[in-house]
Amino acid sequence: MNVLPPPCGVVTLLTDFGSRDCYVGTLEGAVLKAHVGARIVHLGHAIPAQDVSTAALHVDAAIDRFPTGTVHVVVVDPGVGTERRMLAVSAHGCYWIAPDNGVLSAVLDADRVDVRVLDPERLGIRPASRTFHGRDVFAPIAGRLARGQIGFGALGLRIDDPVRVSVPGRGAGPEGRVVLVDHFGNLITDLGPNAASSARGLVVADTEAPLVGTYGERGTGELVALVDSFDRLEVAVVGGSAAERLGVGVGTAVRVLHD
């Protein structure tokens, strides 16, 4: 069985709220009302609105990247206010709280995973709104869990049929696609490090990007392919934007080139 890690007081937030309004701030307030000593990390708030797949990719990138006992909260929630379930998951030494819509798919693949359906009523939580369960349900539960005020097992009944979506993986090639364009214009693909062994590069938009170990191996302006910090193959322009150079985006096909 899964051994439950002691909470460490860290709570991360991943949402599609953007950073324009006070939605993220009130989410923080709701965590702090439950645990005034919580240390909150913003994993990201620029997930495209209601884009469960991109959120799932970011959740994947957070695995093993935070202290044991971190409580991760994901609020990308197109079904808010409907009958969709709300989950708490224990896996990879951390806790994960999110709507049951697949955003936690990468976490659900863990060897040892314990999935519960949140039961707000049993926890004495009455959502003040039907539109903002992040603030009214997820955040207060995250705070209590981070504080050690409530145990994971008390959050709700165990289930074994959480919703799953296909998380952009770490394919071995030879075919893949662009799954994310980052701030720098780098093209992150669904190909993993295995695809790179014995490869000499990637082909995107009829253009060859030679495989290198790191950006600095080539001069500014050169197109390269490399294993990036998502642990996936990406196509980049040294000191520039591959998305702009090639005029491509999410969904574009990528091919591994062997000698």
Add this chain to the structure above:
Amino acid sequence: MNVLPPPCGVVTLLTDFGSRDCYVGTLEGAVLKAHVGARIVHLGHAIPAQDVSTAALHVDAAIDRFPTGTVHVVVVDPGVGTERRMLAVSAHGCYWIAPDNGVLSAVLDADRVDVRVLDPERLGIRPASRTFHGRDVFAPIAGRLARGQIGFGALGLRIDDPVRVSVPGRGAGPEGRVVLVDHFGNLITDLGPNAASSARGLVVADTEAPLVGTYGERGTGELVALVDSFDRLEVAVVGGSAAERLGVGVGTAVRVLHD
């Protein structure tokens, strides 16, 4: 009288600084120099430049959303460096620090409120600049207050004539207007939950938005009206942007539709 809450160490920041420069970071530094253990929350930094009214709406949304004893700092300050007063307010179980220009109007309406004029000289604070009182006056005072190093009463003399502006309210209808367009393109109005009783919808730009309880009650792409997390009526497109669909923005008239 107002019973002064013990500080809890949380300090929130609401500004019009944007997130491009180091202005927010140096504000944090100034809080931490006064109280190295402060836990800082970013309530928002995307208030349109010097827009006191929008800031006042966000202040309204923060009431009762943070732990007792939180110190809220608002730096939307078109009059910085002039003779405009600087305020500290105790209300709603929290402390509020801001220029005396109306940004705290929603807070000033509390049943029990204690308003002081900051006296930096008496506190031994000499602003290093005449352009950044957020960093030089508000932040250090917030830090000392959050740390419990100084009592609220020592911040300055009590006054009863703070500047007030009209905060977009929670009108009962039948007429209202759009007061904020959020990150999702939702149109937040100045109509409150009372306007929704016995109503069947809202009319914006000659288009009817039927009243629902939550986004998920209708299909993607449908126009709806609902009570939102601002505790106000809003017009939204499920999974889309109402602002884009209707081509409207802040100021647009809204009408409540009854049977």
Add this chain to the structure above:
Amino acid sequence: MNVLPPPCGVVTLLTDFGSRDCYVGTLEGAVLKAHVGARIVHLGHAIPAQDVSTAALHVDAAIDRFPTGTVHVVVVDPGVGTERRMLAVSAHGCYWIAPDNGVLSAVLDADRVDVRVLDPERLGIRPASRTFHGRDVFAPIAGRLARGQIGFGALGLRIDDPVRVSVPGRGAGPEGRVVLVDHFGNLITDLGPNAASSARGLVVADTEAPLVGTYGERGTGELVALVDSFDRLEVAVVGGSAAERLGVGVGTAVRVLHD
């Protein structure tokens, strides 16, 4: 010699990562894995990609603005993965960790400065990637230093030849240039307060901006020049954007006007 300040638990992050992806969040995670009690401040993440000079200006603005014992981390790192060195610096009562590419130039000018070359191997750190030393090297070292788990002297050997770049200074005039356009459209120059003595204004794009003490001295829409919170002369439009009004940007020449 430099007396080493005790760490205070605060870690600041300055990067060119933007706020779209989870790169900043995973950086935070890496700090917290090394020191779960760290208090992290975001000094800024909107430095133009790989723009060492603008980063150096922001580093300059952070000097003396944070508690003694703060650990500042700068990840603007075009040479990541190459043989470029990585530095830890003790100066101005704080610690500074960054690639050896000049971003710390303003700090290196301190009277008492101790510069070390990071030796990850000696510290038992094996970078998981060759593209993200921020996460794999800088952040864990910052966390250990902030926690007091490792002493500054143990980070690596002392050197006296760190890379330096020209940091936009505080010139005395009469000529200067715009070095930064901030969120408000203010034009920050490389002229310091000395240039303002006996001056009556600045000339930019053939337009005279009279010298004032603070924005509020003139009416909305008026062009002014003043010493700003960067401790430099800037040109601003009261309640508006000087960059838009004058149609100028970084690099534009500025001239001090005397009577």
